[in-house]
Amino acid sequence: MRLDKYLSEAGIGSRSEVKKIISKGHVTINDLLVKDSKINILESDVIKVLGNIVTYEKFVYYMLNKPKGVVSASKDEVNQTTRQLITDYKKDDLFNVGRLDKDTEGILLLTNDGLLSHQLLSPKYHIEKTYHVEFRGDFLKTYCSSFETGIILNDGTVCKPAKISLINDHQALLTISEGKYHQVKRMFGSLNMGVTGLKRVSFGPLKLDSSLASGEYRKLTPSEIQKLRMLF
Numbered sequence: 001m002r003l004d005k006y007l008s009e010a011g012i013g014s015r016s017e018v019k020k021i022i023s024k025g026h027v028t029i030n031d032l033l034v035k036d037s038k039i040n041i042l043e044s045d046v047i048k049v050l051g052n053i054v055t056y057e058k059f060v061y062y063m064l065n066k067p068k069g070v071v072s073a074s075k076d077e078v079n080q081t082t083r084q085l086i087t088d089y090k091k092d093d094l095f096n097v098g099r100l101d102k103d104t105e106g107i108l109l110l111t112n113d114g115l116l117s118h119q120l121l122s123p124k125y126h127i128e129k130t131y132h133v134e135f136r137g138d139f140l141k142t143y144c145s146s147f148e149t150g151i152i153l154n155d156g157t158v159c160k161p162a163k164i165s166l167i168n169d170h171q172a173l174l175t176i177s178e179g180k181y182h183q184v185k186r187m188f189g190s191l192n193m194g195v196t197g198l199k200r201v202s203f204g205p206l207k208l209d210s211s212l213a214s215g216e217y218r219k220l221t222p223s224e225i226q227k228l229r230m231l232f
C-alpha cells in the first residue's frame with residue numbers, strides 16, 4: 001500500500017493532509033525519514049509520524065456511555081451527535097450499532113465493521129438488550145406475565161416475550177430481544193405507564209462499563225469483540 005493511503009486510512013488525516021505531513025519530513029519508515037508519498041510500504045514496516053508509531057486497524061469498535069440530549073446519528077444540524085463524542089477517531093466510516101432515543105442514555109456501540117453491525121441488529125439473531133426503566137403509573141401484578149408472554153402495543157403490534165424484574169414500585173430491568181421504534185416506551189405506554197427515565201445497561205453479552213462516565217467511551221477489548229463475533 002502507498003504510504004499516503006496507509007496514513008490516511010489509519011486516520012492521520014485526509015490524503016492531501018498526509019501528503020503535506022510527509023513532505024514536511026514528519027514521517028519515518030523503519031526510522032528512516034521519507035518525503036515521498038508514493039512509496040510503497042510493507043506489512044512489516046514500522047511507520048512513525050512525529051516519532052509515534054502508527055498502527056492501522058481495519059475495524060474499530062467503541063463502547064459509548066451515551067448521555068441524554070445527544071442524538072444517535074453521524075450528522076445533525078441542531079443536536080450534538082454520538083459520532084461527535086468519539087473524538088479520537090477521525091475517519092468518516094464509523095456508525096452507531098442501532099440507535100437510542102435522544103433522551104435515552106447508556107451503552108451504545110459504534111463500529112466501522114458493517115457486517116457485524118448488521119448481524120447485531122438483524123431480527124434473525126434476537127440479540128438481547130437490557131434497560132433500566134423508571135416509570136410512573138401503577139405496575140399491576142398481572143403485568144409481569146404480560147411482558148413475559150408478549151406485550152401488544154397500542155397499534156396492535158405484538159412484541160416478543162420479554163424478561164422483566166421489578167426493582168421497586170417505579171423502577172424495573174427489562175430485557176428485550178428486538179428493536180422496534182421507541183419499543184420500551186411503547187411497551188410501558190400500552191399498560192398506561194409512562195417511562196420517565198431509560199438507560200440501556202447491556203447490549204448482547206456486553207455490559208455498560210461502570211467506569212465510563214456519561215459521554216465517555218472506550219475501545220472494546222479483543223475478548224469483547226470475540227464475544228460479539230461468537231454470537232453468529
Ligand code: URA
Nearest residue numbers: 101104182183184185
Ligand atoms: N426503547 C425506547 O423506547 N427507546 C430507546 O431509546 C430504546 C428502546
